[in-house]
Amino acid sequence: MQYVSTRGRAPALDFEGVTLAGLASDGGLYLPAEWPRFTADEIRGMRGLAYPDLATRVMAPFVAGSLTDDELLAICHKVYGDFGHAAVTPLVQLDQQHWLLELFHGPTLAFKDVALQLLGRLFETFLARRDQRLTIVGATSGDTGSAAIHAVAGLERVEIFMLHPKGRVSDVQRRQMTTVLSPNVHNLAIEGSFDDAQAHVKRMFTDADVTSVLNLGAVNSINWARLMAQVVYYFASALQLGAPDRTVAYSVPTGNFGDVFAGYVAQQMGLPIERLIVATNINDILHRALSQGDYAADGVTPTITPSMDIQVSSNFERLLFDAGGRDGAALAAQMHAFEDTKAMHLTNTQREGAGALFASARADQTETARALQWAHLAAGQVIDPHTGVGLHAARALADAGTIPAHVPLVTLATAHPAKFPDAVERAVGMRPALPARVGDLFGREESLVELAGDYATTRDYVLGHAGNA
Ligand SMILES: Cc1ncc(COP(=O)(O)O)c(C=O)c1O
Numbered sequence: 001m002q003y004v005s006t007r008g009r010a011p012a013l014d015f016e017g018v019t020l021a022g023l024a025s026d027g028g029l030y031l032p033a034e035w036p037r038f039t040a041d042e043i044r045g046m047r048g049l050a051y052p053d054l055a056t057r058v059m060a061p062f063v064a065g066s067l068t069d070d071e072l073l074a075i076c077h078k079v080y081g082d083f084g085h086a087a088v089t090p091l092v093q094l095d096q097q098h099w100l101l102e103l104f105h106g107p108t109l110a111f112k113d114v115a116l117q118l119l120g121r122l123f124e125t126f127l128a129r130r131d132q133r134l135t136i137v138g139a140t141s142g143d144t145g146s147a148a149i150h151a152v153a154g155l156e157r158v159e160i161f162m163l164h165p166k167g168r169v170s171d172v173q174r175r176q177m178t179t180v181l182s183p184n185v186h187n188l189a190i191e192g193s194f195d196d197a198q199a200h201v202k203r204m205f206t207d208a209d210v211t212s213v214l215n216l217g218a219v220n221s222i223n224w225a226r227l228m229a230q231v232v233y234y235f236a237s238a239l240q241l242g243a244p245d246r247t248v249a250y251s252v253p254t255g256n257f258g259d260v261f262a263g264y265v266a267q268q269m270g271l272p273i274e275r276l277i278v279a280t281n282i283n284d285i286l287h288r289a290l291s292q293g294d295y296a297a298d299g300v301t302p303t304i305t306p307s308m309d310i311q312v313s314s315n316f317e318r319l320l321f322d323a324g325g326r327d328g329a330a331l332a333a334q335m336h337a338f339e340d341t342k343a344m345h346l347t348n349t350q351r352e353g354a355g356a357l358f359a360s361a362r363a364d365q366t367e368t369a370r371a372l373q374w375a376h377l378a379a380g381q382v383i384d385p386h387t388g389v390g391l392h393a394a395r396a397l398a399d400a401g402t403i404p405a406h407v408p409l410v411t412l413a414t415a416h417p418a419k420f421p422d423a424v425e426r427a428v429g430m431r432p433a434l435p436a437r438v439g440d441l442f443g444r445e446e447s448l449v450e451l452a453g454d455y456a457t458t459r460d461y462v463l464g465h466a467g468n469a
């Protein structure tokens with residue numbers, strides 16, 4: 001399998017190459033040159049497979065040429081054998097139509113573990129093959145950071161610098177990052193928003209002062225391998241609900257557009273997905289883009305769903321490229337104009353390409369709290385606020401008839417409620433306890449460095465400290 005950049009100028013790479021490269025050298029994001037497709041019979045043949053076997057079946061076409069099926073299967077067994085639930089990503093029924101897909105049974109209690117645990121193993125495998133080291137720079141609004149740190153802490157060939165917006169992640173999220181005291185882990189709290197942190201990270205990949213001395217790698221969803229691993233749970237859940245003989249709809253709490261783009265990939269591969277609902281909080285650039293065609297970032301407002309406090313949404317570029325006819329040069333011009341003005345209009349082709357599959361909705365804080373209350377009272381489930389955004393959108397679009405009543409509607413439960421205990425307690429009157437597997441988080445020592453919000457400060461810190469692990 002070969003991968004091409006959304007901006008059309010970086011060299012095509014194989015799976016090993018894109019996994020280690022992260023961002024393409026032209027500033028674009030890598031995508032498979034073409035979508036592998038399963039027939040209905042092939043999908044039917046996946047019914048009943050255990051998660052590691054299913055994961056191997058779904059991901060095999062993407063890794064072809066870089067890993068054999070046996071190598072991939074061995075990695076999947078190691079990774080998913082350690083999850084806290086035998087089903088890895090269990091489905092929970094809420095009522096006749098609504099389901100939750102619990103994605104938080106990994107080590108750091110968020111959906112990010114499903115992909116990042118795998119990515120850590122892939123880094124190990126490919127770096128050993130090449131006898132290389134990797135310096136990872138990443139940005140997090142709370143969950144990617146801890147999942148990535150847990151995936152690479154202690155790895156001999158990898159060092160990680162993780163940027164988070166100072167004071168804008170929950171205490172549990174921060175401690176899950178800063179209490180990992182491994183010498184190859186650096187936590188940087190920077191002034192500003194997640195968007196600022198993400199912009200610094202992307203800039204480092206195209207900054208010759210950095211790339212001439214460091215072999216940079218990415219753990220954010222700009223890295224294709226992240227999205228590939230997330231495609232699997234769409235297959236796992238849809239198969240349980242009757243696919244390929246029945247369509248299924250999903251509501252996906254969205255920030256960087258990675259998780260929902262993985263749903264788009266599943267549909268391109270032949271999974272019968274009725275609709276993908278893009279659910280945003282009040283930082284609703286994606287809802288505005290999909291409903292009105294205007295993609296305009298106007299500053300981030302902190303909310304009770306901090307992981308989704310994002311306005312510049314990395315993976316939307318992948319959708320604009322694919323749905324817009326895969327014209328790299330045109331997209332590069334569109335993205336450069338957006339970088340200058342922070343606004344762009346979607347073309348008709350892009351709107352039509354996206355409109356057939358995607359619907360969108362936004363939830364304010366009151367609506368989010370009401371969704372938590374409904375899940376608790378009507379279905380006995382305590383859910384996290386990000387999942388609440390998704391559930392609000394799911395119920396709103398089902399009530400409006402956008403999703404027909406006979407179509408099962410799955411909301412992705414992206415984090416464990418104990419990661420956001422204050423917001424959950426305010427909404428439902430009870431404080432969710434941290435599962436025993438995260439241990440004594442509040443009794444541990446923290447280590448982090450606070451930095452000013454400008455690019456040069458972050459870059460100089462990384463250059464000054466890389467290689468000292
Ligand atoms: C708990 C939670 N829900 C939802 C999201 C949004 O996912 P994505 O950025 O893939 O759209 C995030 C962050 O990415 C998250 O941490």
Ligand SMILES: N[C@@H](CCOP(=O)(O)O)C(=O)O
Pocket residue numbers: 139140141142143144145219220221222255256258307308314
């Ligand atoms: N919500 C994310 C933001 C980064 O998203 P990613 O999926 O691109 O890594 C977080 O929790 O850090």
